Amino acid sequence: HYATFMIDSIAVIVTYNRLDSLKEAVINTILQPFSSIIVVNNASTDDTQIWLDSLVDKRLIILSNTENCGGSGGFYTALEWLSKNAVDEDPWVVLYDDDSFPNDGFLTSLSKISSRYSSRKLFCSLVLDSNRNPVVMNTPIINNPEYLFDTIKSLMIRKSYALTDFSRPTDVKSCSFVGFIARKSLLVSKLELFPRNFFIYFDDVFYTNILSQCNGSILFHPELVFTHRVNFRKAHSIQPVWKTYFYVRNMFAFYRSYCPRWYLVQVIPRLLSVLLMALKDSDNRSKKIPICI
Secondary structure, three states, X not given: OOOOOOOOEEEEEEEOOOHHHHHHXXXXXXXXXXXXXXXXXXXXXXXXXXXXXXXXXXXXXXXXOOOOOHHHHHHHHHHHHHHHOOOOOOOEEEEEEOOEEEOOOHXXXXXXXXXXXXXXXXXXXXXXXXXXXXXXXXXXXXXXXXXXXXXXXXXXXXXXXXXOXXXXXXXXXXXXXXXXXXXHHHHOOOHHHOOHHHOOOOHHHHHHHHHHHHHOOEEEEEEEEEEEOOOHHHHOOOOOOOHHHHHXXXXXHHHHHHOOOOHHHHHHHHHHHHHHHHHHOHHHOOXXXXXXX
């Protein structure tokens, strides 16, 4: 009942306590001709596991963590499983969160684009919100500044480091995991460098930056389209405030690798901005979540 053309591909979705979002993501994924669909349940405390167990589709592979290890731990669980389990040849692996999903025809587009750019092993998608606007938090990074001037420029002029023209294929240095696509062999080749303990924030740009350094740039293509049901307020703040710790800690690690000579120039203005957001949202400080670090 799937499209007549099948590209060898594996979807990887990580979830924690967002069952309504997960249902939309999984249903939209099942409707597309992925070879396999891996869902990592990060020890959800709602009815996620019950719902996953009720699904009947031979392509589904459910991996259940005993502790919530965040997005980074969840993606590591999936990649480690892929590294240890034989799959046919070298499939494309598509990563995304439980509040996002590939749009209709995604795999048809991937088939055409990967054939057109046959030497490429890394792609990233155009990520749109529910209003069909590009999601800022999923914007790819196009440049790694090496000199002080370039570093300062990247803080002042967004288009000097982040993608702003979403209408054409563009080489980028790193991207989010929402709609990131890689050949399985390359994706797991640097698994020892995967920041599995980041929990949340920067794990995606950190690891995709490593992969692009090893295998050339990542190709952003506007015909590869994802929908991300991002909450506008949460996209412009860090809520609950406990997430601030991970944001700040991981920010230092990422920019130290991304811009080693002048990383403090990148970090300090962002740190001040984060602290202001944390103070503004201090009413959420008491909210807690079970995690493993």
